[in-house]
Amino acid sequence: MSAPPKGLNGAQIAWRAAQDIPEGAYVNLGIGLPELVADHVPHGREIVLHSENGLLGVGPTAGPNEADDELINAGKKPITLRAGAALFHHADSFAMIRGGHIDLCVLGAFQVAANGDLANWSTGAPDAIPAIGGAMDLVAGAKRVVVLTKHTTKDGAPKLVDTCSYPLTGRGVVSRIYTDLAVVDIAEGAFVVREILEGLSLDDLAARTGAPLSPAPDIRALAIQKG
Amino acid sequence: MIEKIVPDVGSAVAAVEDGHVVMIGGFGDAGSPTELIHALIDKGVRDLTVVNNNAGNGLIGLAALLKAGAVGKVICSYPRSSHSVVFEDMYRAGKVDLETVPQGTLAERIRAAGAGIGGFYTKTSVGTPVADGKEVRTIDDEDYVFETPLHADIALVKAQTADRWGNLTYRLAARNFGPIMCMAARHTIVQVRNIVALGDIDPEVVVTPGIFVNAVVQVPNPMSERAAVQDEQGYP
Numbered sequence: 001m002s003a004p005p006k007g008l009n010g011a012q013i014a015w016r017a018a019q020d021i022p023e024g025a026y027v028n029l030g031i032g033l034p035e036l037v038a039d040h041v042p043h044g045r046e047i048v049l050h051s052e053n054g055l056l057g058v059g060p061t062a063g064p065n066e067a068d069d070e071l072i073n074a075g076k077k078p079i080t081l082r083a084g085a086a087l088f089h090h091a092d093s094f095a096m097i098r099g100g101h102i103d104l105c106v107l108g109a110f111q112v113a114a115n116g117d118l119a120n121w122s123t124g125a126p127d128a129i130p131a132i133g134g135a136m137d138l139v140a141g142a143k144r145v146v147v148l149t150k151h152t153t154k155d156g157a158p159k160l161v162d163t164c165s166y167p168l169t170g171r172g173v174v175s176r177i178y179t180d181l182a183v184v185d186i187a188e189g190a191f192v193v194r195e196i197l198e199g200l201s202l203d204d205l206a207a208r209t210g211a212p213l214s215p216a217p218d219i220r221a222l223a224i225q226k227g
Numbered sequence: 228m229i230e231k232i233v234p235d236v237g238s239a240v241a242a243v244e245d246g247h248v249v250m251i252g253g254f255g256d257a258g259s260p261t262e263l264i265h266a267l268i269d270k271g272v273r274d275l276t277v278v279n280n281n282a283g284n285g286l287i288g289l290a291a292l293l294k295a296g297a298v299g300k301v302i303c304s305y306p307r308s309s310h311s312v313v314f315e316d317m318y319r320a321g322k323v324d325l326e327t328v329p330q331g332t333l334a335e336r337i338r339a340a341g342a343g344i345g346g347f348y349t350k351t352s353v354g355t356p357v358a359d360g361k362e363v364r365t366i367d368d369e370d371y372v373f374e375t376p377l378h379a380d381i382a383l384v385k386a387q388t389a390d391r392w393g394n395l396t397y398r399l400a401a402r403n404f405g406p407i408m409c410m411a412a413r414h415t416i417v418q419v420r421n422i423v424a425l426g427d428i429d430p431e432v433v434v435t436p437g438i439f440v441n442a443v444v445q446v447p448n449p450m451s452e453r454a455a456v457q458d459e460q461g462y463p
Contacts, residue, residue, distance in 0.1 A: 052330060053254045053403050069256045069453050070401040076255030076308070087399060089406040089434075090254075090280075091338040094331030098351060127319055130327045131307040136357065137331030140350040171354035 005199035007180030008224065013148055015040040015225045016195075017106060017178045020146075021047055028052065028097065028138055030107035031075040033148045037106055040225075048084075050102055052134040054093045057085030074134065097134065098141040105142035107135060109149045109177075111164040114211040116174045116186045118147065119166035132169075139170035151179035151208050158210035160184065160191060181205055182222060190214060195222040231393040232422060232443045236266035239444040240383075242414050243272050247380040250278040250337065250408040251289060255308075256452040258401035260385040260418050261288040263444070265462050267383075268292055274299045278337070278379060280330065280404060282306035282314035285456030291463075293317055302377070304330035310456050329357060332374055334407060340376035341410025341439070348373055382412035385449065386435065389419040390426070393440030394433045402434065409439040418446045 008016070014036035021027060021041060028050045029037050038060070041047055049058040051073045058073060059082035067078035096102060111119040118139055122130040139145050149159055160177060176194075177184045182205055183195040191213045196205055198221045206213050233239050240263060243249065249267075253259035267275075268291055275298050282301050283290030290313040292298055301323060306314055317323045328336070329351050339347055348371035352358045362373040384405040387398040395417060397405055409415045422445045454460075 051400075053257070053400050055400055068399065069451050070258065070399040072255050072257050072400055081399075087397075087402060089402050090330075090334040090404050091407045094334050098331055098335075098349065129307050129315060129318060129325075131305045132327050132329045132357070133305040134330040136329035136355060137351045140353065141331075168355045 025103040028105045034106040102142040105138045109147045116172040118169045119164040139173040146176040151181040161210035240266045248276045250379040250382040252384040252405040254403040260383040262446045263383040276300040284310040286461035287455045300324040302326045336377035337411045338407045340378040346375045379412040382408040382415040388421040389443045393437030395435035
């Protein structure tokens with residue numbers, strides 16, 4: 001295997017995912033990498049960000065002088081509200097989620113399987129502290145679930161796998177995965193590569209993936225933000 | 228005359244007893260009734276089961292209550308955070324039990340208790356270890372897991388403004404679990420920044436009607452959890 005080209009950084013993965021969010025969508029962003037998606041929504045495209053702790057119309061991250069302890073997102077980070085925002089309690093917030101009112105949910109992952117199974121809450125290790133948060137509700141209720149993740153773990157193990165070895169968050173819930181190396185769809189129980197990092201071969205990608213891959217008929221180079 | 232306002236946090240928590248199930252509002256730094264929690268530490272109650280979204284931050288509030296040895300079990304959705312060291316150490320040492328519940332299921336179990344609902348079926352957790360041992364029912368070709376209501380003896384909640392009937396408004400993301408916890412507990416205790424005369428809260432903007440509230444105490448300048456965690460401030 002030749003030296004691989006450098007993969008996208010977190011902001012670039014978030015940018016790529018943000019390009020696919022349609023005008024008018026109600027969107028929930030998970031904790032961590034998905035939070036960056038908010039900073040990369042194309043200018044002029046109006047979307048409404050939902051935060052599980054009772055906010056619709058989340059605006060940009062709060063600057064140091066405008067941070068308010070009582071205005072935070074699901075990741076507990078200080079945020080702002082944009083014009084048109086609404087506040088509500090937790091049961092209503094999860095009625096929005098479970099009731100199918102959220103168009104798109106963007107989550108992180110420990111593992112995603114070729115059949116769309118997602119594991120992102122526990123490694124199952126004996127001393128692990130299981131932390132579910134809103135992820136199980138989001139995957140059960142959002143109309144579409146996509147994942148943002150590095151293609152492999154820090155140790156190089158594939159995160160796109162044949163079968164999740166960690167406890168599941170949901171069965172068959174993921175539609176698309178944005179990684180530092182590719183955009184991968186889940187179609188009929190298999191990984192289909194829609195975009196691949198320029199300079200990386202399909203064999204290189206397959207070597208970093210734990211289940212078979214097939215190229216989409218119109219496979220393209222992975223789009224990267226210009227400038 | 229209905230008068231739910233009490234003079235101080237000590238009298239506000241007078242009804243809390245050893246072994247109680249205590250719901251505590253708040254999500255991250257927003258909405259924690261920190262002064263009421265500290266009053267529980269002063270009171271010295273033991274063997275509580277605490278229901279909260281998280282499991283405490285830094286060395287104040289719920290983390291301090293855990294450290295004081297007052298809590299036998301935590302029911303929450305997300306016990307991990309960058310500052311949840313007290314809980315993590317106690318959990319790994321076997322000093323506190325944990326029940327992890329998906330956040331929306333936690334909220335709906337609380338709401339169901341307050342609304343007199345005997346349980347509900349949810350799509351959340353189907354096919355995961357959380358559903359193990361629970362009834363799964365197929366409704367219109369979709370699988371749902373049966374969940375039961377979560378009742379409490381006590382709720383501790385932070386709100387923004389109250390009147391003497393216990394009508395409440397909240398502020399920003401500090402609302403979170405407050406309204407549903409007020410409904411679910413047999414006895415609900417609320418700390419507020421402001422107390423106003425009856426009639427001064429526009430009925431259109433009341434979020435929690437006073438019927439769900441038993442005691443209100445004014446804490447005009449509640450501590451900032453974020454600042455206390457940064458300063459490694461503890462309690463007592």
